[in-house]
Amino acid sequence: MNERTTAELENLRGLIDGVDQQLIHLLRKRLDLVAQVGAVKHGAGLPIYAPQREAAMLAKRREEAKKMDVSPQLIEDILRRLMRESYLNEKDIGFKQVNPDLGHVVIVGGSGKLGGLFSQMLVLSGYQVKVIDKDDWARADEIFDGAGLVLVTVPIGITCDLIKDKLTTLPQSCILADLTSIKGEPVEAMLAAHSGPVVGLHPMFGPDVGSLAKQVVVVCHGRQSAEYQWLLEQIQIWGARIVEAEPERHDKAMQLVQAMRHFSSFVYGLNLYKEEADIESLLQFSSPIYRLELAMVGRLFAQSPELYADIIFAQKESMQAIGDYLDNYSQALSLLQVGDRDAFVEQFKEVAQWFGDFAPQFQRESRAMLQSVNDMKTG
Numbered sequence: 567m568n569e570r571t572t573a574e575l576e577n578l579r580g581l582i583d584g585v586d587q588q589l590i591h592l593l594r595k596r597l598d599l600v601a602q603v604g605a606v607k608h609g610a611g612l613p614i615y616a617p618q619r620e621a622a623m624l625a626k627r628r629e630e631a632k633k634m635d636v637s638p639q640l641i642e643d644i645l646r647r648l649m650r651e652s653y654l655n656e657k658d659i660g661f662k663q664v665n666p667d668l669g670h671v672v673i674v675g676g677s678g679k680l681g682g683l684f685s686q687m688l689v690l691s692g693y694q695v696k697v698i699d700k701d702d703w704a705r706a707d708e709i710f711d712g713a714g715l716v717l718v719t720v721p722i723g724i725t726c727d728l729i730k731d732k733l734t735t736l737p738q739s740c741i742l743a744d745l746t747s748i749k750g751e752p753v754e755a756m757l758a759a760h761s762g763p764v765v766g767l768h769p770m771f772g773p774d775v776g777s778l779a780k781q782v783v784v785v786c787h788g789r790q791s792a793e794y795q796w797l798l799e800q801i802q803i804w805g806a807r808i809v810e811a812e813p814e815r816h817d818k819a820m821q822l823v824q825a826m827r828h829f830s831s832f833v834y835g836l837n838l839y840k841e842e843a844d845i846e847s848l849l850q851f852s853s854p855i856y857r858l859e860l861a862m863v864g865r866l867f868a869q870s871p872e873l874y875a876d877i878i879f880a881q882k883e884s885m886q887a888i889g890d891y892l893d894n895y896s897q898a899l900s901l902l903q904v905g906d907r908d909a910f911v912e913q914f915k916e917v918a919q920w921f922g923d924f925a926p927q928f929q930r931e932s933r934a935m936l937q938s939v940n941d942m943k944t945g
């Protein structure tokens with residue numbers, strides 16, 4: 567590089583640094599304004615996540631960006647990232663308490679990660695939370711006395727027995743709820759054990775989400791829904807979306823969404839291990855999609871084996887779904903073995919047609935994900 571180029575670059579880079587510094591000031595200003603919005607919402611008991619406001623704002627900014635020859639997608643990406651920050655920050659202010667007259671909340675299995683997250687959200691909303699764990703059952707009467715809500719969040723394998731054995735003498739008006747990832751048997755067990763209000767909940771996220779904004783909580787109604795309506799409102803104030811489902815429909819979906827999905831990730835990891843794959847060098851050659859896939863598989867093995875065993879072993883019916891997968895895998899493999907490329911292409915087309923409009927939609931969504939995987943690369 568000659569001196570002139572070096573000087574020109576230095577000058578321009580200095581100007582870019584200045585713009586980036588201004589961006590930091592603008593971000594600070596935006597965060598402060600969002601904090602004020604958070605305080606107003608907290609006072610009024612409004613949810614932190616305001617989808618209509620977001621959609622309207624994004625549409626306007628996209629228009630304005632276009633006029634200034636800035637990519638609309640660029641401003642949308644930036645604003646979406648900023649909004650994620652907003653949810654995190656709004657959370658710290660706390661949330662409106664929808665039911666101030668509730669007695670305390672008991673979280674059964676509160677030392678688990680998901681129990682801990684719900685405990686934190688309830689405390690941030692002004693509720694008194696008591697936890698009961700394995701070693702505390704001697705004090706159970708005292709802990710449950712006066713409870714307004716009992717939230718069961720123990721491993722699936724022991725959920726129903728625990729409900730049957732230990733939760734039969736709750737105060738009549740107390741709400742009994744669970745967070746288990748299957749709903750049929752736990753809801754039945756709760757209805758049998760307790761004659762008061764009962765509701766089954768399944769948070770469709772792990773404990774490492776920073777905020778509940780935009781997350782989904784599935785609700786399976788048990789009994790006396792008017793009594794726990796406040797809890798659903800409270801969850802919505804935390805930013806989550808409530809999706810109502812019949813326990814059977816929910817459990818059937820989980821065979822694919824959870825059991826089969828996690829099982830195939832497990833086998834994917836198992837296979838890498840048996841093949842003695844060198845992850846380091848795979849990463850070197852990885853395309854963004856491979857990296858994303860590896861991240862989804864690898865993250866499984868950073869978590870609790872018991873948790874995944876529980877999810878995969880929760881329903882006997884999942885075996886059927888997983889078995890079907892294996893059959894389809896074998897049939898597809900046989901096309902490869904006999905070299906029937908045409909049949910493969912035909913099957914591909916058939917599946918593509920079945921996906922319909924979802925295929926291009928998923929392509930758009932994954933494009934953004936793949937780009938951010940690429941952004942995260944360093945060096």
Ligand SMILES: C=C(O[C@@H]1C=C(C(=O)O)C=C[C@H]1O)C(=O)O
Pocket residue numbers: 600603604614615616617619620648649652653
């Ligand atoms: C700041 C608000 O809260 C959230 C965050 C937003 C943002 O960062 O712009 C917009 C909408 C809400 O989901 C708001 O409601 O305006």
